[in-house]
Amino acid sequence: MNEPQKHVVILGGGFAGLNAARKLRAPNLRVTLVDRQNHHLFQPLLYQVATAGLAAPDIAQPLRHILARQRNVTTLMDEVQAIDLDKRQVTLGHGTLSYDYLIVALGARTGYFGRRDEWERYAPGLKTLDEATQLRRRMLHAFEQAETTRNTAEWSRLLSFVVIGGGPTGVETAGALVELARRVLTHDFRRIDPSKAHVHLVEAAPRLLLPFSPEQSEYTRRKLEAMGVKVHLGAPVTEVGPNHVQAGDLRIEASVILWAAGVEASPVTQTLAGVPLDRAGRVQVAPDLSLPEHPEVFAVGDLAAIVDTKNVRVPGVAPAAAQTGKHAAKQILAEIKGKARQPFTYLDKGSIATIGRSAAVAAVAKMRFNGWPAWAMWMSVHLFFLIGMRNRLIIFLHWAWAYLTWQRGARIITGINPSSDAPAPTPAASAAAASPPAPAPQKA
Amino acid sequence: MNEPQKHVVILGGGFAGLNAARKLRAPNLRVTLVDRQNHHLFQPLLYQVATAGLAAPDIAQPLRHILARQRNVTTLMDEVQAIDLDKRQVTLGHGTLSYDYLIVALGARTGYFGRRDEWERYAPGLKTLDEATQLRRRMLHAFEQAETTRNTAEWSRLLSFVVIGGGPTGVETAGALVELARRVLTHDFRRIDPSKAHVHLVEAAPRLLLPFSPEQSEYTRRKLEAMGVKVHLGAPVTEVGPNHVQAGDLRIEASVILWAAGVEASPVTQTLAGVPLDRAGRVQVAPDLSLPEHPEVFAVGDLAAIVDTKNVRVPGVAPAAAQTGKHAAKQILAEIKGKARQPFTYLDKGSIATIGRSAAVAAVAKMRFNGWPAWAMWMSVHLFFLIGMRNRLIIFLHWAWAYLTWQRGARIITGINPSSDAPAPTPAASAAAASPPAPAPQKA
Known part of the structure; x- marks a missing residue:
């Protein structure tokens, strides 16, 4: 505790964000994990909840409970509104967070090809x-x-x-x-x-x-x-x-x-000033998964467009997201120890x-x-x-x-x-229909 | 199948209604069970869902599945709007049902003493x-x-x-x-x-x-x-x-x-023309649980104010509801066989x-x-x-x-x-109340 603690902010508690958080066990790191939900969701089984096979709680776990014993992690349930790369600050629904390192793992939402x-x-x-x-x-x-x-x-x-x-x-x-x-x-x-x-x-x-x-x-x-x-x-x-x-x-x-x-990246990527996005809104990252102009910021999981060292385009699946999250965490740990960063290699299981x-x-x-x-x-x-x-x-x-x-x-x-x-699909949508425009929430 | 089939309509699939339906296995009876939900709910464990101990599906079963093998029962998910005792007809959200016998088992809702x-x-x-x-x-x-x-x-x-x-x-x-x-x-x-x-x-x-x-x-x-x-x-x-x-x-x-x-009887009781209700809106029934002026109609479960043969006021608990439902069913079966009806005796377990x-x-x-x-x-x-x-x-x-x-x-x-x-309690209420500023997410 003699050196100043670095603050790592992780946005998103899916496979990428959660695996990053778990990897960041180090006394000189303080970690804040933000998600708009209170739970990590095991998305691969979501269709079984939709088709009446499983109950919702069966495939979800409270993020703060998963991380309860990792005392350097604070979990916040909040919505990410914007990221200010220059100020190194994230705007949430209830305040702002400053970071030394940022891992953006907000994932993807359903994509409608512009419709x-x-x-x-x-x-x-x-x-x-x-x-x-x-x-x-x-x-x-x-x-x-x-x-x-x-x-x-x-x-x-x-x-x-x-x-x-x-x-x-x-x-x-x-x-x-x-x-x-x-x-x-x-x-x-x-x-x-x-x-x-x-x-x-x-x-x-x-x-x-x-x-x-x-x-x-x-x-x-x-x-x-x-x-x-x-x-x-x-x-x-x-x-x-x-x-x-x-x-x-x-x-x-x-x-x-x-x-x-189809899917497209979380719309929060659009607040990343000067960062090139692909057609699906995904962040184009350097080989170590950081942003080319901002080495202190990593984009991982479904929100990033990643081509690995073997020139493999990393797919938007859970194991890949987990690997990218861990990789970003490792780069931060290495850098703090004064070691060089490594490019990401996808292990296709x-x-x-x-x-x-x-x-x-x-x-x-x-x-x-x-x-x-x-x-x-x-x-x-x-x-x-x-x-x-x-x-x-x-x-x-x-x-x-x-x-x-x-x-x-x-x-x-x-x-x-x-x-x-039945006709209008969501209770939310029907409420939205009755009222002016609805602020689309981000998938944290 | 030589005698004409009698049609028994049961309103409500709680402990009273479900137990009545299960008892009404008879070739000369056609039974229709109506509930606004698709499931029978095990209410005694509801507080464990509310306090994060159990998932909702753990304490609920689809009514039509429970009754799947009882081929004389048709289950309908619909809302009961009114009961016309003279026409022997029930008005639902999607049509009407005529009955020879009616078992009203719509239960109670939360009561607020007029507030x-x-x-x-x-x-x-x-x-x-x-x-x-x-x-x-x-x-x-x-x-x-x-x-x-x-x-x-x-x-x-x-x-x-x-x-x-x-x-x-x-x-x-x-x-x-x-x-x-x-x-x-x-x-x-x-x-x-x-x-x-x-x-x-x-x-x-x-x-x-x-x-x-x-x-x-x-x-x-x-x-x-x-x-x-x-x-x-x-x-x-x-x-x-x-x-x-x-x-x-x-x-x-x-x-x-x-x-x-506190609880009060389902408001549908108020459509029962000429039937005396107590202060909590409960139906006052004859000793056999039928309506004094309409022996073809029974009121059972939490919706009825029942004093049994031993002068015991029957409490609003699940076992009592089940017993009253079964009793009403037995009276119908007895009457069809030409036997006399019996008064209800509560067995306090x-x-x-x-x-x-x-x-x-x-x-x-x-x-x-x-x-x-x-x-x-x-x-x-x-x-x-x-x-x-x-x-x-x-x-x-x-x-x-x-x-x-x-x-x-x-x-x-x-x-x-x-x-x-947080302030307004139900999503439904907040959607209704908050029309202008409704922060409605496209959570879809």
Whole structure:
């Protein structure tokens, strides 16, 4: 404690920010972690909350609890408004923070290719617990509405769901939705037949799951179709309305639309004066992940556009985010000890995506494998990387139960006035509609 | 199927309505169960959702799933608007239902002694999952706000919580709140000391837990005080404001106020033309639980004012509701077989309330016991009466984990814009009230 303490501010408590914080155990460092949520979210399982398999708390842990024993870290729940690189200051909702080092790890939000204002209200994304419980509410509520209505002409629209985007999130959600309708709900209704529900997966590219091999994309398509999903490839969405999606000539009427077709960096990056951003708003960083003109500032995780030492474009996945967060922390620790910084090298541990029961695709090193082995691996990997032994146990229990009984544990409709959010998607949006412009919050 | 089928409509899927539906297995009966929620809620554990111990789905089951195998029951999620006794018709949000028999089991809502319009917004009750997650959000958010604010004069108000009403719900919630602050959160903050939080329990009567003996009330008061709750007896609340409660001379500033001081029958009872209601809006029923002028209509559960054959006033507790629901169903089954109706006799299985870790009070037959034995009994009884083996397992796991680690599994803040609902209680209310400045996030 003889040298002056350096203050490291970390913005964002996702995989990148949290891993940075955990790495920064050093007596001469004071760390402040800021997130707009009070929890770290295990995003890879978010689609299971949205499709009624898990409860929201099962995949979230309070950030301050994860960091409770690391006494040099202070956690603040607050919104990041702006970053002043020259003054080395961050403006929050409740005050400002000065830093010696800054790690910006605010992540990505759903991207709408410039059509956010028109489309987001009808086709929300899947990035937060609130979005997941909203999707669950709207989807379960559509079945309830169909059972209640006397107007059977409404059934087809009410029981149609569209997932836009054939990446891992889209594939996983479409698979889980169709299993819900065709297997989980089958015996529970009297007037409607839930297995007549339609789940559409709409993708602009000619194949699903671009990070995987064409054979695996084809396996995924066949598997989804066998499960009952209508897969539309080469169908870029041209219009989204309250109850329909248009993709060229294809028009689909639906009660619930999910947008899983793209991400863009947190809008806070736009407050970084003089820092070049790519088309998705991501920060272009130096090889050590710092800003070229500001070596005391690092951009990590989904918010950064990173090309590593081996010229690999680092993908926007959880393990990559964790690695970049740790790397930034290590550079700070090294510098304080007077050592040189190192460029970032991405260690690709492989990709894995689940399609449905006993069906998944995996690509590890040069190996490609599908089906039950990939599915078992997917579950093990996710249980392993979850934070907290209790959550692991509870999720394992939910999964085992679901496997044995075909049932799901979170089929409840909660939230404000479900009947009112059928056309206008969010309670928030309907409040916004009533009032002038809504300040879009940042994803801290 | 030779005789014409009779149609039984059950309004409400709580303990009374659900037990009635389950009893009505008969080939010549068609049953329609209506509830505004899609789930049966295990209300006795609602306070554990509110105090971050359990996730909402852990204590709820979809009604239509519980009744899936009982093919003569149709479940509808809809709101009951009115009951027309003469036409034998129920008006719902989406149509009408005609009945041969009607079982009204709509339960109770929080009662404010005529001050609902003024007080509910500042001191919401604890009757639904949304109210529970809202209380959780506001309470956890108060700690977050205290940690964030530079204005340390705010701390005392932010970290003060008031529970109004010293019945089982009030006692259980106050106990769980103080344990949360003093034990669960202790190591997680850096600027504030959560154990300095104040939990006040305000009761109009001279003792807590009126259904129990004075000795047990005294045990409860001493126990709560030892845990850190400030118990105010003989303090009828005279005013509730956005951030304070006034009870005679006593004024408490607080950030979160819970109303657990009374219930009144569902307002639908007011549409029952010519039916006498008591002061709390409850329906006065004949000995067989039917309406004196309408033997085809039964009122059961918390919505009915029932005095049984032994002149016992039936209390508003879950086991009593279940018994009344079953009784009404049995009268219908008997009548269809040409048998006479029977008056209702309440079987009092005892009362039990928990105070905190290893502390509870129980009154079974003539026995009274407190402490660990009562607490173990409380847990066993609640696990036993929960619906669904998976929920039992998961709750058992949560409880065992909490017992061993002092941690709680649902410390997450979810819901629309937590910062906006500090003064105005419900997101719905704040959306309504705050139309102009609504800080509505596109949380989607």
